Amino acid sequence: MIQIDDTIISLDIIDKYFLCDLAKCKGECCVEGESGAPLEEEEKAKLEKVLPIIWNDLSPEAQAVIKVQGVSYVDSDGDLVTSIVNGKNCVFTCYDDQGVCKCAIEKAYKEGKTDFYKPLSCHLYPIRLTKYTNFTAVNYHDWDVCKVATVVGRREKVPVYKFLKEPLIRKFGEAWYKALEECVKEVKKQREGVKSQK
Structure with a gap:
C-alpha cells in the first residue's frame, strides 16, 4: 500500500x-453490471443540468426511465448511482455506427456543448x-x-x-x-x- x-x-x-480498446470491447463497461455508475452527490445536479443538451442522443428506453426515475437512484448497497435501462445499459449510453457503446455526456463535452466531462467514477475506471x-x-x-x-x-x-x-x-x-x-x-x-x- x-x-x-x-x-x-x-x-x-x-x-x-x-489500456482500453473500444473497437474490441464495444464499451461493455457501460452496459454490464448490477447497478449504475457510482455518483458523488454534487454530480446528480450536473447530470440534470446536462440532460437537455444530450436528450436526443439517448435511447427512447433511457428517456422513459429518466422521466419516471430521474437521472439517478440509490442501489441495494445504499449508493447513489446513474439510472439504468432493463438492469443493464446506463441511461447515458449511446451507440456509434460501429455498434460501440459510448457516453452521451462525454460526446457532448468533446463537441464543446458542456463543461462536465462525465461522472468521476466512469472517468476513473x-x-x-x-x-x-x-x-x-x-x-x-x-x-x-x-x-x-x-x-x-x-x-x-x-x-x-x-x-x-x-x-x-x-x-x-x-x-x-x-x-x-x-x-x-x-x-x-x-x-x-x-x-x-x-
Missing part, C-alpha cells in the same frame, strides 16, 4: 496494466474509490469485461496509474499525482534492492 495525504493506494494501481472515516481507499477493480484492456495494457506497458493520469489529477490534483509518481519510483527502487540481495 501507498499513502498520500488521506488516501491509501493499492499497489495494483502500479502493478496492473490497462478501473479504479474505484471507497471513502472511510479517516481516508479514501484507491483500488483497482478487476472485471472480466475489461480483459482486452488488461492484455493491451500489458503489451503496450501502460500501468493503471498512467492510463488514468487525467482523471486522477481531476480528482486529487497535480501535486497528489506527482507524489504518486515519486512513490512509484521508491517502490521500484525498494523492489530492485530486494532482488539484488537474493
Whole structure:
C-alpha cells in the first residue's frame, strides 16, 4: 500500500496494466453490471443540468426511465448511482455506427456543448474509490469485461496509474499525482534492492 495525504493506494494501481480498446470491447463497461455508475452527490445536479443538451442522443428506453426515475437512484448497497435501462445499459449510453457503446455526456463535452466531462467514477475506471472515516481507499477493480484492456495494457506497458493520469489529477490534483509518481519510483527502487540481495 501507498499513502498520500488521506488516501491509501493499492499497489495494483502500479502493478496492473490497462489500456482500453473500444473497437474490441464495444464499451461493455457501460452496459454490464448490477447497478449504475457510482455518483458523488454534487454530480446528480450536473447530470440534470446536462440532460437537455444530450436528450436526443439517448435511447427512447433511457428517456422513459429518466422521466419516471430521474437521472439517478440509490442501489441495494445504499449508493447513489446513474439510472439504468432493463438492469443493464446506463441511461447515458449511446451507440456509434460501429455498434460501440459510448457516453452521451462525454460526446457532448468533446463537441464543446458542456463543461462536465462525465461522472468521476466512469472517468476513473478501473479504479474505484471507497471513502472511510479517516481516508479514501484507491483500488483497482478487476472485471472480466475489461480483459482486452488488461492484455493491451500489458503489451503496450501502460500501468493503471498512467492510463488514468487525467482523471486522477481531476480528482486529487497535480501535486497528489506527482507524489504518486515519486512513490512509484521508491517502490521500484525498494523492489530492485530486494532482488539484488537474493
